Amino acid sequence: MCGVVGMVAQSSVAYHLYDALTILQHRGQDAAGIATTDHRRLNLRRANGLVRNVFRQEDMDTLHGNMGIAHVRYPTAGSQSSEESQPMYVNSPFGICLAHNGNLTNDRDLSKLLYESEQRHINTSSDSEVLLNIFAHELASRGNADTADAFFDTVAAVAEQAVGAYAVVAMIIGKGIIGFRDPHGIRPLCYGKRETRSGRTEFMITSESVALDVLGFEFVADVLPGQAVYISHDGELHVRQCVPRKSYNPCVFEFVYFARRDSVIDGISVHKARLRMGEKLADKVLRLHPDHDIDVIMPIPDTSCTAALPMAHRLDVKYREGLVKNPYIGRTFIMPRQDERAHSVRRKFNTVQLEFQDKNILLVDDSIVRGTTTKQIVQLAREAGARNVYLASAAPPVRYPNVYGIDMPVASEFVAHGQTEEGIARYLGVDWLVYQDLEDLRECALGINDDVNELDCSVFDGRYVTGDVDQTYLDMIERVRNDLAKADVSRGRGMQQLEANNA
Numbered sequence: 001m002c003g004v005v006g007m008v009a010q011s012s013v014a015y016h017l018y019d020a021l022t023i024l025q026h027r028g029q030d031a032a033g034i035a036t037t038d039h040r041r042l043n044l045r046r047a048n049g050l051v052r053n054v055f056r057q058e059d060m061d062t063l064h065g066n067m068g069i070a071h072v073r074y075p076t077a078g079s080q081s082s083e084e085s086q087p088m089y090v091n092s093p094f095g096i097c098l099a100h101n102g103n104l105t106n107d108r109d110l111s112k113l114l115y116e117s118e119q120r121h122i123n124t125s126s127d128s129e130v131l132l133n134i135f136a137h138e139l140a141s142r143g144n145a146d147t148a149d150a151f152f153d154t155v156a157a158v159a160e161q162a163v164g165a166y167a168v169v170a171m172i173i174g175k176g177i178i179g180f181r182d183p184h185g186i187r188p189l190c191y192g193k194r195e196t197r198s199g200r201t202e203f204m205i206t207s208e209s210v211a212l213d214v215l216g217f218e219f220v221a222d223v224l225p226g227q228a229v230y231i232s233h234d235g236e237l238h239v240r241q242c243v244p245r246k247s248y249n250p251c252v253f254e255f256v257y258f259a260r261r262d263s264v265i266d267g268i269s270v271h272k273a274r275l276r277m278g279e280k281l282a283d284k285v286l287r288l289h290p291d292h293d294i295d296v297i298m299p300i301p302d303t304s305c306t307a308a309l310p311m312a313h314r315l316d317v318k319y320r321e322g323l324v325k326n327p328y329i330g331r332t333f334i335m336p337r338q339d340e341r342a343h344s345v346r347r348k349f350n351t352v353q354l355e356f357q358d359k360n361i362l363l364v365d366d367s368i369v370r371g372t373t374t375k376q377i378v379q380l381a382r383e384a385g386a387r388n389v390y391l392a393s394a395a396p397p398v399r400y401p402n403v404y405g406i407d408m409p410v411a412s413e414f415v416a417h418g419q420t421e422e423g424i425a426r427y428l429g430v431d432w433l434v435y436q437d438l439e440d441l442r443e444c445a446l447g448i449n450d451d452v453n454e455l456d457c458s459v460f461d462g463r464y465v466t467g468d469v470d471q472t473y474l475d476m477i478e479r480v481r482n483d484l485a486k487a488d489v490s491r492g493r494g495m496q497q498l499e500a501n502n503a
């Protein structure tokens, strides 16, 4: 998963991009990058690590210019090498930089085609480099054209070839910044504007509206599926529907876990969706366990706190934050290797014993993926003296891989893979387990914006909206994306990274 941002300002843009990246940091902690231009040179700093570790004062001093794009990364398909951090750059035509959130499902075919027909060499295993080169090739084929129309035609040609999920910001040196989104609108992208003291307008395009809020931009609109937004370097805004929308299918996992709850994605408040998840989950608990003996509702922080509070109200049970999380340790879920994740759970969570002693605790989590973190937390609850430990998940069982840019690895790693709910409860060590129904989850986010007619729920139902994902493809990503392959690529790097992040 990744976060992207692009900005056209009236003064130096580097510190604004840095601030925006720190706000999007939850979307990826593996690498960060900023590219700016003063219309002549491209200035680029990108490296592995957290935003605060990647950019030193001397790096910031080199990032001149009023226009730039930036990226935070968690790798979904490629390796974790710093060469695959973004923005990525290609020198022709004009000099183009690109930052991508999402994952293409046909990048291997496109890469082959680029080499065979255009002699373009793709030097990394990143689908974002493929996307950049398709964009560059299509723009080059329009001669010297450098108008908004030429850039929009380029996006249309890209959308005809690229399959999968993409929310992109690209910078064309000396020209402007363009943001575009795949025809299903799977990954989020929105834009906003603000006025300078001298009355000139500055624009930002970004993954989540929270970045607009915090930097004082007024939200203008979501970039719609198949749409593009171009802002010229002198601050003129152009919007065009480049290809017809195929559907409006934002990824449900943004609402479950990934996005910050103070973001509004495609007109849907993430916070509101999570509150609803809690209410619906409470209803299901009441249906299945009408005579429950729960003493305490306890979120596994942080994401699930929003759902757990309305659950407690609806069940008329005390809400207690008995698990304390060390905020200085990265999100274990998005640490790439299993050994890194397992190691950090105990360092990350501790218990307030008096909240557990002799009580029946209902733990609430936003989702259960591998189950490894959850299992250890259940164990912690028992060690703290809980009489019974129950578990409720605000999302249904994760059973299918994510191919659209969230690192939900391979089916065989999911705790729900080939398991009944009873089997999962046994493995996790809970007395009973309740999962949200998929239909209820969909209802939590749908019906708020009538324009959004569906959600990408592929990790729960195995239905891939792009229509090209079959077992052969899933087998292939299983080979590429398993933890071992990643560990091989980055051998020896995992613990160093962990230490750098915790520094």
Ligand code: PIN
Residues within 6 Å of the ligand: 257, 300, 301, 302, 303, 304, 331, 332, 333, 365, 366, 367, 368, 369, 370, 371, 372, 373, 374, 375
């Ligand atoms: C954690 C959000 N959330 C917790 C991410 C754990 C799955 N995990 C998905 C639960 S945070 S496991 O507080 O927002 O950082 O099922 O893989 O063990």
